[in-house]
Amino acid sequence: MTKKILVLLSALAIISSAVLFTVSAQDTPTPEQRAVMSAETRQGLFKLLGFNLGPIVGMAQGAPFNAELAERNARRIAAIAPMIPDVLAADTRSFDVETEALDLIWDNLDDIAIKAQELIEAANTFAGIASGGDRGATLGALRSLGGACGNCHDTYRVDDD
Numbered sequence: 192m193t194k195k196i197l198v199l200l201s202a203l204a205i206i207s208s209a210v211l212f213t214v215s216a217q218d219t220p221t222p223e224q225r226a227v228m229s230a231e232t233r234q235g236l237f238k239l240l241g242f243n244l245g246p247i248v249g250m251a252q253g254a255p256f257n258a259e260l261a262e263r264n265a266r267r268i269a270a271i272a273p274m275i276p277d278v279l280a281a282d283t284r285s286f287d288v289e290t291e292a293l294d295l296i297w298d299n300l301d302d303i304a305i306k307a308q309e310l311i312e313a314a315n316t317f318a319g320i321a322s323g324g325d326r327g328a329t330l331g332a333l334r335s336l337g338g339a340c341g342n343c344h345d346t347y348r349v350d351d352d
Contacts, residue, residue, distance in 0.1 A: 206235075226286035233278035233292070236271065243267045244340065247317075251330050258324040265318035265336065272314065275307040275343075276300065291349040299347070306343045313339035 220228070243264040250256050282297040283290065296303060317336040321329045 223286050223288075226281065226283040226288050229278070229281035230283050230288040230290050230292075234290070236274055236278050240268055240271055240340070243271070244336075247333060248337070251333050256326045256329070258321050258326070258329060261329055262318045262321035265314045265321060268336075269311050269314035269318065272307050272310045275310070276304045279303055291351065293347050293349060296347045303343070303347070306339070309342065310336075310339040 246254070246257075247261050247264055250261060279292070279296055279300065283292070284294045284297060313336045317329070317332045320332040323329075
């Protein structure tokens with residue numbers, strides 16, 4: 192695991208710890224407060240995934256090709272994706288939280304775990320191809336990586352496109 196990925200994961204852990212410490216220093220959070228925190232945590236994780244996927248998609252849309260960036264970001268996606276089932280484990284359906292998550296997520300957590308594993312595999316495959324430095328091969332492999340993201344979005348996220 193590269194140093195940058197460890198720094199990224201450490202930062203995420205520190206932020207999560209700070210939130211939890213702040214909450215634990217106060218009164219015990221209500222179930223609704225816990226639901227809000229759960230939703231914010233999962234949204235943060237998905238923003239982080241998008242932050243890493245964005246530049247890769249940009250390359251496919253005409254931004255300058257950078258194989259090292261594509262590989263690095265794909266490896267980050269593969270490192271972060273195992274957290275997806277964890278951040279979706281807290282069922283927030285009963286609470287008024289701002290979310291694009293569809294209720295059926297919590298009836299299909301096994302499928303979520305499978306889809307997260309597929310994303311890990313697609314990201315690692317993409318990173319391996321990107322490491323070769325070939326623009327055509329790398330961008331050709333993007334369809335599989337994007338498809339692994341889209342598989343979850345299509346089924347478990349509000350369609351806001």
